[in-house]
Amino acid sequence: MQLTRISNGEVTVDVAALGAEMQAIQTRDGRHWLWHGDASYWTGRSPILFPMVGRAPNDTISIDGERYQMSQHGFARRSNFSLVVEESDRCVYRLEDSEASRSLYPFAFALDVEHRLVGRGVVVTAEVHNRDTRPMPFGIGFHPAFAWPLPGAEGPHMVTLDNGGEPALRRLSGGLVEPEDLPSPFSRGQLVLEPDQFRADAMLFPEGAGAGLAYGPASGPKVHFTWENLPNFALWTKPGAGFICLEPWHGTAAEVGGSDDLAARPYAEVLGPGAVARYAFRVELAG
Template sequence: MTLTRIGNEHLTVEVSSLGSEMQSAVTSDGASWLWDGDPAFWAGRSPVLFPIVGKAPGDHVSIEGIRYPMGQHGFARRSEFELVASGPDFCRYQLKSGQASHLIFPFEFLLTLEHRVVGRAVVVTAEVTNVDHRPMPFGIGFHPAFVWPLPGSAELEHTIVLDNAAEPELARLSGGLLLSDTLPSPFSGGKLTLDHGLFAADAMLFPEGAGAGLRYAAGRKAVHFTWENLPNLAIWSKAGAPFVCLEPWHGTAAEVDGSDDLAERPYSEILGPGAIGRYSFKAEFVG
């Protein structure tokens, strides 16, 4: 595992070759905005989820009628990526299919992750290229964890406000799989006040209607978080843990009592031969 440091006069970001995962985001005032990966709570920081998001029934998926082992959130987050390009304010890592990946995901693919610092923001872009001769089903998502409380905001109320002011229906998990029945939205006029009790039943999922942006804030400190080509949103923390994950996805966990076929998972992406899918998020640190 190696680290690549990128940045400008406003923001410094470190990215690991393992999973092409962002490890830190520190503004010029010394404030750290990204969760530090303390394994006492959760060792992740900002993993990419590929080729599935969430769990599969019995930790297996079916592809073209054949069952393959597949752990939660896929294998990219635990794979070593190759650094293929970098500069003062960006780095680009790639993961290519190979003998090991073929045993669990029988497609030729290329996954490219770019981290780029722009002002006081980091932009993370994933490109999935189907190098195979047949359509390729998969899920992809981001899982960045931001500190909770925000820097210098320990005594303040923390809120998440959706840019579209919507009240999307809530979905929950059972044993890591998606329950089909939805619940009333915890948002009111697009606003949610964070409380650790919200996560006593695991993540909050919003399969539809959350839009493409939100503001996670406490007083004058905020993360303005936007995303593209990712229709699903999850918000997660462990009860009592000092982080909150803002997770835009294209694909969710398999449904309870649903199919284990990868192509039939909710919101699965299916790329044709030679096609490229692009997915991104931007986190701007304010205050």
């Protein structure tokens, strides 16, 4: 696997060409903060979701009346990106349309993914470029998996929303979003994580989670996680695995009984010809 390593003396990050996926976050004290990718649970570590988040009905989407096969979370995470910028503390990988991609998603596009180190943190930015002559629908999201428990941490771990909100919960059925709002598992912005919360798959919060949170125990190591231009949020793990995914998205899976039209999916983006859209998250490590 082709890897690019960036470092600023405080933090070292490895990024793979496959999927432009971050593989490791290590602080100078030797601690690893990202999930290590045990294949017996899940091989992902921090995949980029594009041009679709979640699942489509029968793994099929429609665009302008034509149908295309599209597996869960799109094809970017399984595509080889090209390294276009490599600096000591920053790298940029690019995915461009190809004959293979156009058979699944009939648009000319570029997806640039930048990893940049700032102090004891990393900023991940995705830019979507519509190089086509027509509006381009898509969904995009981030799926980073952090160690649970965090390195050197003890006791229950919590997710605490910066906005103190209690966003309504949605659940998935067969990978599709159930339309009913359920009571929020948050109380005054705080959720104590337990594996049993994920027996029914991910917890999705289409609205109201804000744009930032703290993850970790009451005292000890913590992750402050913020995001930009990503209105939807989800939490996911596989019970028994040592990770929790903090997932900000723009676009969700299709709803149960909903359309397979990509542009009609909840919170889908439609980018005009020649336009560029930017999305980002930031991880700050403390303790």
